[in-house]
Amino acid sequence: MSGVLISPAYAQNPGDQIDMRFWKLTLPADANNDGKVDEISVQGLTGYSHPEYFYVDKHDWVVFSAPNKAATSANSTNTRSELRQMFRGKNTKIGTHDPKNNFALKAHRRGKDFADIGGQLEATLRVLHVAKTAGHPSKLPAYSVVVGQIHSTKNQSLNRSGFGYGNEPLKIFYKKWPNHETGSVFWTYERNLAVDDPDRTDIAYPVWGNSWDNPDDPGETGIALGQLFNYNVNVHGNVMYLTFRTADPSQTITHQIDLSNNVDAHGNVDEKDNPNGYSGDTLYFKAGAYNQCSTKDDPSFRYPACAGTGDWATDKANGDYASVAFRRIQLTGSVAPAGNTNKK
Numbered sequence: 574m575s576g577v578l579i580s581p582a583y584a585q586n587p588g589d590q591i592d593m594r595f596w597k598l599t600l601p602a603d604a605n606n607d608g609k610v611d612e613i614s615v616q617g618l619t620g621y622s623h624p625e626y627f628y629v630d631k632h633d634w635v636v637f638s639a640p641n642k643a644a645t646s647a648n649s650t651n652t653r654s655e656l657r658q659m660f661r662g663k664n665t666k667i668g669t670h671d672p673k674n675n676f677a678l679k680a681h682r683r684g685k686d687f688a689d690i691g692g693q694l695e696a697t698l699r700v701l702h703v704a705k706t707a708g709h710p711s712k713l714p715a716y717s718v719v720v721g722q723i724h725s726t727k728n729q730s731l732n733r734s735g736f737g738y739g740n741e742p743l744k745i746f747y748k749k750w751p752n753h754e755t756g757s758v759f760w761t762y763e764r765n766l767a768v769d770d771p772d773r774t775d776i777a778y779p780v781w782g783n784s785w786d787n788p789d790d791p792g793e794t795g796i797a798l799g800q801l802f803n804y805n806v807n808v809h810g811n812v813m814y815l816t817f818r819t820a821d822p823s824q825t826i827t828h829q830i831d832l833s834n835n836v837d838a839h840g841n842v843d844e845k846d847n848p849n850g851y852s853g854d855t856l857y858f859k860a861g862a863y864n865q866c867s868t869k870d871d872p873s874f875r876y877p878a879c880a881g882t883g884d885w886a887t888d889k890a891n892g893d894y895a896s897v898a899f900r901r902i903q904l905t906g907s908v909a910p911a912g913n914t915n916k917k
Contacts, residue, residue: 586622587635591902593618597659600626601643601652601864610644616663625885626654634699634898637862639718640888641704641895642881650869650876651714655861657724658904660688670726672855679810680833680852687855691808691907694858696721698899699799700747703756704866705892708878710750713785714865715877717748718895721804722863723813725765725854732767736853740765742832743813744775745804746865747796747897748785755795757782758802760815762830762838765847765854772845778838780817780826801900808832809907811852860902864895 587593598613600623605611613621622628626638637654645652661667661674668674677687684690698720707715723743731737740763749756759782761775777784781802782791796802796819805816811833817826830838835846866879881893888894 585629585633586620587627587629588618588620590629590633590635591899592904593656594662595659595904596656598627598861599646599653599655599657601639601645601654602626603644610646614663614665615659615661623654630898632898634900635902636701636896636898638894638896639862639864640881640883640885641864641866641879641893642868642883642888643885650867651864653861653863655859655863656902658692658694658858670728670855675726675855675857676808677854677856678808678833678850678852680849682853689906691810692858693808693905693907694721694806694860695803695901695903695905696860696899697801697803697901698897699801700749700756700796701798701896701898702892703747703749703798703895704864704879705751706880707866708870708880710877711788712874712877714867714875715748715879716750716756717746717785717865718897719744719746719863719865720860720897721745721806722859723806723808723856724859725851725856728855731853734853735847735849736765736851738765738767738773740773740851741775742851742856743806743815744863745806746777746785749795749798750788750790753790753795755782755791755793755797757784757787757791758796758817759784760828761785764843764845765851766845776837776843778828780828781819781824803901806858807907807910808856809909811850814910858904860899862895862897866893866895 600611639652672686727739728737758780766773782795803818807814815828833852869876870878
């Protein structure tokens, strides 16, 4: 695989900064021209970096970058430089979508077959850049990047029971309009419904600044490009506990939502959601830069028709990309929140 870069200045790779033993990497590239997006396995990540999309900067932060227009994974028009959790490590005898390579909620009837019940992802990061130009700026994903996720696995055989659609119970967004000094951090929960169901949509919850449908300048309530923040995602039992922090302790924000039912994060029943939430799904964490500024021009709200040529040097110069730097990405088992004595 091409793209290995060893800088004579500091000779470090992302694996020197972040534990890569239980991740694989997806890049916005197709170096071997096989028509598939490049993926770097757990084993392949040892000593690996890419000069444009995945490297250590001069401050020893791991940088993930994704241009608006580049190779994408199947069934997506959004580019990504992103890690995918791999419980199996280097044991390729276990399939990627096998329960032993993923986690489930406590409510899952086959929970004992999974690598773990719940789990925890923590990250400390700075968003360096988001795309500056969108053909449809009012569409929700414009000018944004996803920096952390929980994803479910597609499994056609489970569709009759209301699972296996490959939806996302969590996406953590950063969005900044080009004329604003600061951006907003918010997270979304996707109703666990079939892809063609008109009620399948993302419900957004603001953290700092605004939600993705508010074009107002967040001002001092927002997060600037380059400003450090931290998120902790702790899925314990059936409940997802979210904690967001900045360097100022007074700005700590917490949310929680039970992922095994259709009660939203405000405590209200969502009649349009799957009543059993994600209780029958196979789940895994993701972290990195998942660029939301798709170049596709389509009536759907998901496609803001962002600018991009497909040439990295040109697109970087024009600001048609997303870039995120991480100082910390850590996977651990879930923990009971303070005051909660329930077991997994």
